[in-house]
Amino acid sequence: MREKLKEIIGRYDVEYIEDYRSWVKAKLKNKEDLLPLIKELKKAGVKSCSTVSPTDFIDENRIEVNYFLENLNPTKSSKEEEKVNVWLKVDLDRDLQNCEIDSITPIMPSANYHELEAYSTFGVKFRGHPNLRYFLISRDYYGKFPFRKDFDFKEHEKNLIENINAITDEFLEEFEEHEKTIGHEGSRTVLHWGPTHPASGPIRLKVFTNGEIIEKVEPDIGYVWRALENLVERKDFIGAIVAVERICFMDNPNPMICYSEAVEEIAGKEITPFAKYMRVILGETGRIASHLISMGSFFGTMGLQTFLMWCLDVREYFLDVLEDYSGARIATSCIEPGGVRYPLPDPEAWFNEIDKAIKKWEKVKPDIEDIFLKNPLMTKRAKNTGVFTLEDVEEYFLAGPVARASGAKIDVRIDEPYAGYADLEMDYVTCENGDARDRLYIIVKEVDQSIGLIKQAIEKIREGIEKGEMNPSKDHLIKMPKKLPAGESVRRIEWARGEILMHLVTQDKATSPYRLKIKTPSVNHTMMLENLLPGHTLSDIPLLYGSMHICQGDLDR
Amino acid sequence: MSVGSMLFYIFVFPGLLFLLLWTFFVFYFARKTLAYLHKRVGPHYNGPAGSLQTVWDIFKLLTKESITPKSADPYLFNIIPIITPIIAALPVILIPWTPLINDGRAILDTEYGVLGLVVLIGVEPFLLFLTGFGSNNKYSFLGGMRILAQMLSMEAPFFLAALSPALLFGTMNLYEIMQNSTWLTSLILLPGAIIYIIAMLGILEQPPFNIPDAEQEIVYGFYTEYAGTNYTLLKFAEFTEILVVSAAAVVLFFGGYRGLFFDSFWWLFLKVALIALIIVAIRASNPRLRLDQMLKFCWSWLTPLAVLNLVWIIFARLYLLGA
DSSP states (O other), rough: OOOHHHHHTTTOOOOOOOOOOOOOHHHHEEEEGHHHHHHHHHTTOOOOOEEEEEEEEEEEEEEEEEEEEEEETOOOSSSTTTEEEEEHHHEEEESSTEEEEOOOOOOOGGGGHHHHHHHHHHHOOETTTOOOOOOOSSSSGGTTTTTTHHHOHHHHHTTTTHHHHHHHHHHHHHHHHHHTTTTTSSSEEEEEEEEOOOOTOOOOEEEOOOOOOOEEEEOOOOOOOOOOOGGGGSTTTTHHHHGGGGGOSSSSHHHHHEEEEEEHHHHOOOOHHHHHHHHHHHHHHHHHHHHHHHHHHHHHHHTHHHHHHHHHHHHHHHHHHHHHEEEEESSOOOOOTEEEESSSSSSSHHHHHHHHHHHHHHHHHHHHHIIIIHHHHHHHHHTTOOOOHHHHHHHHHHHHHHHHHTOOOOOHHSSSOOGGGGGGGGOOOOOOSSSSSHHHHHHHHHHHHHHHHHHHHHHHHHHHHHHOOOOOTTTBBBOOSSOSSSSEEEEEEETTEEEEEEEEEEEEEBSSSEEEEEEOOOHHHHHHHHHHHTSBBBBBBHHHHHTTTTOHHHHHH | HHHHHHHHHHHHHSSHHHHHHHHHHHHHHHHHHHHTTTTOOOOOOOSGGGTHHHHHHHHHHHHSHHHHHHHTTTTHHHHHHHHHHHHHHHGGGGSSSOTTSSSGSSSSTTHHHHHHHHHHHHHHHHHHHHHHHTTTTTHHHHHHHHHHHHHHHHHHHHHHHHHHHHHHHHOHHHHHHHHOHHHHHHTHHHHHHHHHHHOOOOOOOOOTTTOOHHHHTTTTGGGTTTHHHHHHHHHHHHHHHHHHHHHHHHHSSSSSOOOSSOOOOOHHHHHHHHHHEEEEEHHHHHOOOOOOHHHHHIIIIIIIHHHHHHHHHIIIIIISSSS
């Protein structure tokens, strides 16, 4: 596979082709080559675009656009089969007029929102994009491209009142436009599902309906846009974790693992085995905490709050585990470059806490299965609703539980193991139908898988302590250099809702990241709503939306 | 009927005061039971076991500003919340509440008791539809349309089920239906009672049929624009309707205030509370249905079953009771 991809890329005019972990990394000389190359790559099996990430090198007067193309291979047959991805780079002129490149959205629809985001924040124009518009950023940033290095946030904040007026004007204009185009005759109307809707969270879906039937959906995002990618550039390498962990409060430790590993790679450091297993335990605890909320809110979307309350009850125990270790329940900041933040002076006491949480889940589980998972009304609502096929998974890069519910064998923990996962036994957990109900079942299965992983990691740590290889009160952190060399790294982790990819760029003697691109799964899942919802009724919006486990925190960043 | 007793009926029992107390009770009861099933505590601080919380809540709502939206029809918008509780409270005069009043008969003891009950309960949804219509809000309007669709379909099985005791005993007088009922007739009427309770969930917009005010979909349905006093009045009407419909169920199917050892209002109250408990338990364990699924369920299962139930009642009347 790797050789084949290299051969295809080698036919074009490239500066270099090299191997990088599971990626084939190449830099194109001509931006015109991009489209034909991507067409060929798609034929060869690299069908999904993970993200499009521009980097602004202001000193060299260029913008480098990175394309992360992934070979998801959802029908992977044997464990040995490698999934080789492609990482392409193209240089563009920094000048706004010439900062243009062909859009790959017509070939790979999964690039759609990522290209819009790159356009809105960096001003890279994508020729041939089906609907190139400003996205994610609010009206006052239109045409200013806030992630470029020469954008001054402080200067921008000075005109606060005008900025707010610009945002409200946009709504009024839109309202008047709808009055004109749709009017009051007939059964067609626009409903705003969000941002202050009981079930939506801070996102707005413009739902064009005919009576109860949905005709078109336009997501409007950016209500919790905190510019995290830009924020980390103003912090040092340790301080950046507090920005990274705030991607979404529900699964807190995992994004920090991703970021820390990217930093460690540039620094050229290897962390201790003890820290690796600690990362597994913390990461899986975070995953369970997140899944418990996802499960509960799945029923919440259908007006049943009991399950959510029961899940929150169990979740408290898993948050206790995080609190015991780090002192915080939600924003733990417990993983940092170099290992994990705190030593573990009394491992057995902490393991007992984990045991308590696991026992609580196992006690509640039979009741949950009987009352909720087999509920006939839920089955009636969710079965065979909103089905995703394997083609959809590849086409739109659905990730994590949503992909696995369709039977796709995708899991970064196995495909490209990080932290301590390489030494643990695990297999793909999948469901078959890919409907909304399976997206609930897969989550329950994954909680059990996570518990299994936690138990294995605890065993490994116990063994290590027994043999004297691990010292829990010393091994947690290795010394990291204060300044990092120039370099870049890409890391992927399996987050609770799917794959997170972080692309970190540093410059020489760096004390803070030069650029950190965070790719999150909810972007693709929200993109999918446009194709999924039309034809369904209004009642299906919350159900299907909830079944994708979308979190606005990681959607907007 | 003297003026004194008339005023007593209107303002104390089974009129205003009783209905208010019932509203406080059922509000508190539903919250506390639901909290128990949710593994929460529920109302806790005001009064013993939080029992005064709902009283405070209702008086707080009354002090809030009652907003009329600019785009709404002000007359329609404000008059419906006054009419609705009155219509909802009217059926109380048809129901025999206690042996102490009027020799145990209803205040308005008529040969057409079942019919009157069915008509007065049936008028209510159209008023609620008008609240949605008068609000001139997309969500309210959709809620109003949904309530209309739901009522038109749910009323058919509801009325057919309510007719079954009348058919069995050959009278529409609620007092006589109640007096004639025995353990055997209650057993014969059980299928009818089950259909009645299912259809009742639809009429009262309780889960799994809380489609008209599905907050995850259309915010709060026809309630969306209401606040303050108007909202309180609408909620009062809703709780009154719950009382009326479940008291009607008890009188029609389960022997009203008649009980073991002695006849009393408290037997009726206990039976009504049990029905309220069933409503809360269903609410705590079942998600909401979709509108089209509800329609399909109603017309292809519930209504045919209600008709079959009438056949069974006639069979039972002829061969089991030997009429």
